[in-house]
Amino acid sequence: MDTPTPLQAHLLKTVQNIAYDNQQRLERTRHAGNVSVPPEVLQHLRIGEHSLEQLEAVAFAVGVPKAWIDYVRAAGERGGQWQPGQVLLGSGQVDRAALTDALGIEVRGLRDMAGVAAAYIRHGELNVDAVSRFRRVMGMTWQRVGAVSHALSLSEEERHQVWQRGAQHWPTAVAGKFAEHSDRQLAARWNQVADTDFTALTMPVIVLQTAGITHDDIATHMPISPDRMVELAVDAIRTLDRRPREPAVTDPDCERYGARINAAIEAAGMTGDPPAALGPAELTTDGPHALAAAESDQGHDP
Numbered sequence: 001m002d003t004p005t006p007l008q009a010h011l012l013k014t015v016q017n018i019a020y021d022n023q024q025r026l027e028r029t030r031h032a033g034n035v036s037v038p039p040e041v042l043q044h045l046r047i048g049e050h051s052l053e054q055l056e057a058v059a060f061a062v063g064v065p066k067a068w069i070d071y072v073r074a075a076g077e078r079g080g081q082w083q084p085g086q087v088l089l090g091s092g093q094v095d096r097a098a099l100t101d102a103l104g105i106e107v108r109g110l111r112d113m114a115g116v117a118a119a120y121i122r123h124g125e126l127n128v129d130a131v132s133r134f135r136r137v138m139g140m141t142w143q144r145v146g147a148v149s150h151a152l153s154l155s156e157e158e159r160h161q162v163w164q165r166g167a168q169h170w171p172t173a174v175a176g177k178f179a180e181h182s183d184r185q186l187a188a189r190w191n192q193v194a195d196t197d198f199t200a201l202t203m204p205v206i207v208l209q210t211a212g213i214t215h216d217d218i219a220t221h222m223p224i225s226p227d228r229m230v231e232l233a234v235d236a237i238r239t240l241d242r243r244p245r246e247p248a249v250t251d252p253d254c255e256r257y258g259a260r261i262n263a264a265i266e267a268a269g270m271t272g273d274p275p276a277a278l279g280p281a282e283l284t285t286d287g288p289h290a291l292a293a294a295e296s297d298q299g300h301d302p
Contacts, residue, residue: 002092019076115174146218
């Protein structure tokens with residue numbers, strides 16, 4: 001039988017007590033004789049459930065066994081609050097490679113946010129409120145990745161593997177991934193980030209900070225700030241835009257067929273100048289600093 005580290009115990013305690021709080025609210029509603037759960041209670045339960053999901057994900061990310069996480073949630077739902085020294089059955093060992101692989105997925109998700117922002121600010125209509133919400137979510141995600149990295153005590157080699165894996169430099173990879181997305185696809189991805197439940201997203205970072213992880217601890221593990229990530233993604237998309245286009249392959253038979261059509265048009269006297277072509281309007285944005293123009297949020301600069 002293993003025991004959790006102080007950090008793991010702090011996370012498990014929070015999971016169990018939030019589950020307990022949610023259950024107690026439901027019990028009080030039933031005892032009050034309510035036929036249905038009042039909207040304000042439903043809202044509180046929704047926030048609590050989303051917070052639990054985020055907390056459980058981060059607890060697992062820092063090496064807490066899933067069996068322990070499931071146990072404390074069930075204990076809270078049964079009406080038990082966390083007790084110091086609480087016994088947790090099962091092994092506390094989690095495969096290190098699985099944890100660093102999972103962190104690599106989180107890093108790639110953060111890079112995708114940068115790619116979405118870089119592509120969207122070139123085409124979408126920028127709403128100040130939406131930009132602020134997007135930056136808050138990306139900034140909090142950045143803090144979360146850094147806090148988990150600190151909790152795992154990543155070595156230099158592990159940090160290099162988490163951030164540098166892949167055949168391409170990451171701005172080039174995300175530029176290629178999102179530069180060709182349609183406006184609708186980009187808007188959907190942008191809104192998905194901007195509309196994230198920020199209260200629930202913040203909960204694990206607050207818990208990790210109250211457990212002793214500082215902003216300096218977080219920044220030490222993050223090689224680049226969120227706004228700079230967006231700038232690099234914008235630069236990469238611009239580089240893609242400047243690439244020479246491959247010349248079209250022309251079929252000689254098609255050329256001869258086209259010449260015959262042109263000759264027929266001339267013979268019919270339909271050779272007037274065509275109307276001017278309508279080219280794409282030049283898009284103007286604030287460039288790579290579009291996100292940085294919004295009010296600065298905690299955690300955006302290491």
